[in-house]
Amino acid sequence: MILHRMSAVVAGVVLLGGAMAGCGNGNQVSGGTDDGKITLGFSQVGAESGWRTANTKSIQDSAAAAGVDLKFADAQQKQENQIKAIRSYIAQKVDVIAFSPVVETGWDAVLQEAKAANIPVILTDRAVDSQDKTLYKTFIGSDFVVEGQKAGDWLVKEYEGKSGPVNIVQLEGTTGSAPANDRKSGFEEKIKADPKFKIIASQTGKFTRADGKEVMEAFLKANPKIDVLYAHNDDMGLGAIEAIEAAGKKPGTDIKIITVDAVKDGMQALADGKINYIVECSPLLGPQLMDLVKKVKAGEQVEPRILTEETTFTREQAKEALPTRKY
Numbered sequence: 001m002i003l004h005r006m007s008a009v010v011a012g013v014v015l016l017g018g019a020m021a022g023c024g025n026g027n028q029v030s031g032g033t034d035d036g037k038i039t040l041g042f043s044q045v046g047a048e049s050g051w052r053t054a055n056t057k058s059i060q061d062s063a064a065a066a067g068v069d070l071k072f073a074d075a076q077q078k079q080e081n082q083i084k085a086i087r088s089y090i091a092q093k094v095d096v097i098a099f100s101p102v103v104e105t106g107w108d109a110v111l112q113e114a115k116a117a118n119i120p121v122i123l124t125d126r127a128v129d130s131q132d133k134t135l136y137k138t139f140i141g142s143d144f145v146v147e148g149q150k151a152g153d154w155l156v157k158e159y160e161g162k163s164g165p166v167n168i169v170q171l172e173g174t175t176g177s178a179p180a181n182d183r184k185s186g187f188e189e190k191i192k193a194d195p196k197f198k199i200i201a202s203q204t205g206k207f208t209r210a211d212g213k214e215v216m217e218a219f220l221k222a223n224p225k226i227d228v229l230y231a232h233n234d235d236m237g238l239g240a241i242e243a244i245e246a247a248g249k250k251p252g253t254d255i256k257i258i259t260v261d262a263v264k265d266g267m268q269a270l271a272d273g274k275i276n277y278i279v280e281c282s283p284l285l286g287p288q289l290m291d292l293v294k295k296v297k298a299g300e301q302v303e304p305r306i307l308t309e310e311t312t313f314t315r316e317q318a319k320e321a322l323p324t325r326k327y
């Protein structure tokens with residue numbers, strides 16, 4: 001049986017609902033009422049993928065269950081919207097700010113403003129590349145380099161003893177984001193020792209199904225022989241499958257496909273033989289986040305890095321996991 005476990009222990013649950021209300025600053029913002037509960041301002045990346053939808057639900061459900069008053073803003077994949085949301089949370093004097101940074105760079109100024117206002121910040125899912133580690137209390141999320149390495153290890157094993165060249169196309173995540181940078185470097189590190197592996201095209205598909213499809217169409221037109229697609233998430237892989245089928249090829253057979261995430265739709269495609277291997281990235285960060293919010297609000301020390309434990313899936317494992325897959 002496949003278990004999804006987080007490395008830190010989840011805190012006890014306080015049963016109080018979190019109310020949602022509107023607040024406009026260029027983001028889609030909703031927030032809680034001021035009733036003496038801990039107020040958390042959360043700036044989400046957007047709604048670009050099935051993973052993100054599950055992550056948002058996990059955060060909203062966990063806030064309600066933990067009695068945390070959540071102010072939630074969807075930045076629509078724009079850093080400027082996230083900065084506006086964080087400034088708005090500072091102005092509203094929330095107790096804690098958490099966010100999943102759309103890109104890695106450019107956060108120091110706004111994080112210094114939060115620090116000056118004595119509002120603790122928690123990073124979830126994605127990292128920032130700031131040298132000043134005092135700008136945030138902790139970072140919970142996956143190791144994206146390891147995810148890329150797992151994808152590379154599978155490919156190396158799959159082609160063990162077979163001759164090349166193995167022509168690979170790569171659909172990268174949002175340019176400048178931690179998962180795009182790290183999944184690329186981890187994967188490339190694992191395949192570089194064997195010159196038969198050739199990345200013949202690599203381009204962003206912005207973590208969306210529509211862009212994954214469009215970029216794959218262009219890859220197919222420009223490259224008559226593609227052996228492998230490595231997509232940085234399931235959604236781009238699923239979009240690419242549509243493009244591959246429209247081009248008269250069989251995904252999973254004519255072109256082997258590796259993706260990251262393991263959301264239900266991706267797992268179904270893996271079970272159907274259209275994807276060959278999925279590296280899991282868990283979106284269920286909400287319970288741990290609420291635990292950390294309570295701790296940092298109480299002034300307790302927390303671990304600076306909390307890693308999410310994750311697995312990988314073959315076709316058989318996907319078939320076994322699908323009936324109980326929650327997202």
Ligand code: AHR
Pocket residue numbers: 048049050051052125126179207232233234235260261281
């Ligand atoms: O940061 C996590 C990544 O962001 C997920 O893998 C992807 O699906 C999402 O958009």
